[in-house]
Amino acid sequence: MTTVRLGTGIGWRPEIADAVEAMPGVDWVEVVAENVCPGHLPESLLRLRERGVTVVPHGVSLGLGGAERPGEGRLTALAERATALGSPLVTEHIAFVRAGGPLTASPGIEAGHLLPVPRTREALDVLCENVRIAQDALPVPLAVENIAALFSWPGEEMTEGQFLYELADRTGVRLLIDVANLHTNHVNRGEDPAKALGELPVEAIAYVHVAGGFERDGVWHDSHAHPVPRPVLDILTDLASLVSPPGVLLERDENFPAPAELERELDAIRGAVEAGARARVVPAPELVPRPAAFEPVTEATRERLALAQTAVLSSLVAGTPVPEGFDRTRMRVQARALAAKRADVVGKVAPELPEILGDGYRPAFLAYAGTRPMTGGYRHDAMAFVEHLLRPGRLDDSRTRRALREWHRDRSGPRAHRPTVRLARATRRALLRR
Helix, strand or coil, X not given: CCCCCCEEEEECCHHHHHHHHHCCCCCEEEEEHHHCCHHHCCHHHHHHHHCCCEEEXXXXXXXXXXXXXXXXXXXXXXXXXXXXXXXXXXXXXXXXXXXXXXXXCEXXXXXXEEECCCCCHHHHHHHHHHHHHHHHHCXXXXXXXXXXXXXXXXXXXXXXXXXXXXXXXXXXXXXXXXXXXXXXXXXXXXXCHHHHHHHCCHHHEEEEEECCCEEECCEEECCCCCCCCHHHHHHHHHHHHHCCCCXXXXXXXXXXXXXXXXXXXXXXXXXXXXXXXXXXXXXXXCXXXXXXXXXXXXXXXXXXXXXXXXXXXXXXXXXXXXXXXXXXXXXXXXXXXXXXXXXXXXXXXXXHHHHHHHHHHHHHHHHHHCCCCECCCHHHHHHHHHHHHCCCCCCCCHHHHHHXXXXXXXXXXXHHHCHHHHHHHHHHHHHHHC
């Protein structure tokens, strides 16, 4: 395995682009792959590249842990971003993000979030084949990330460390280890971070994520919107005592603090890594992947996984019964979290909707989302939400109904692309703000 030494980095986001450019000691940045267009890269990223700062695209939509094979279009898009950014590697997640579809002869549904795969032999077989498909389609090496989870699958056959070791051993894929997610799984699922680190193939680590979150009612929420807590830094130190991480990156997605606070968090991360290095005794051995002789996964195996994942996702986003063996309380917490995230993202993708609906936006969207799963992207979801509200008997206020009808008309059909319509839309938004 070829190791790329990255150093200390931070997640690049448009809201903190200027701060990141001015920040001392930033060796590299990571960008959400789906948020950039290869032909229209943000000027800030281009300037960073010109200075020699490495940029790594981090995908969130492949669904490598899903029953379906990764889509050719999504793989092509990720490859294009890696090429455009001159990246030495790309990263994705060990998760499923959609279910249903041809394998289950049912409509496809989207989670809008990263959900855990069952740690079973069959699920691992599917994941390994999906990872190999992705590796063959990408121009640079792939690394995959462990995720945070609010619930566990019944009947799991492996620990997280064992699952990740098998994955790296069988495919040669590198690992992106998120120490904040190890802490999340410790609080939410009772999994010991030290045990996970002891079982991990730490020599396969490409880099490490560090992020903050918060605890509420005994559940840890991996928010990426709060300061990095001491327990997460302690796990980072423990990891660094086992191996020198090639790169460490601070993730922050919203609720951005002042640049000085971000710099202090980066300093704390460097300090945690240095503390681990001082405690390191034996260098990690080299992981030698198995020879590439693989048995293809049968369609029956994929179908069984598809049916199980569809039942789980449907219970979370469509109000169907929770499958047997799952913790119903945790599943309710996960369902609420998914609906809340969906409302937040739709509100950002279509900011006019919270303006038109005011305080009624969130309760209206959550009521809509309770039994209507997302079947496409967030923009499609926004359109479907408005279509739902415009049905007879759902809105009494004629002014709100008229504004929503105009909003929907402006975004559907060829009329949505005419300059005059765009000007009228901008004018209407300004009036609504007043």
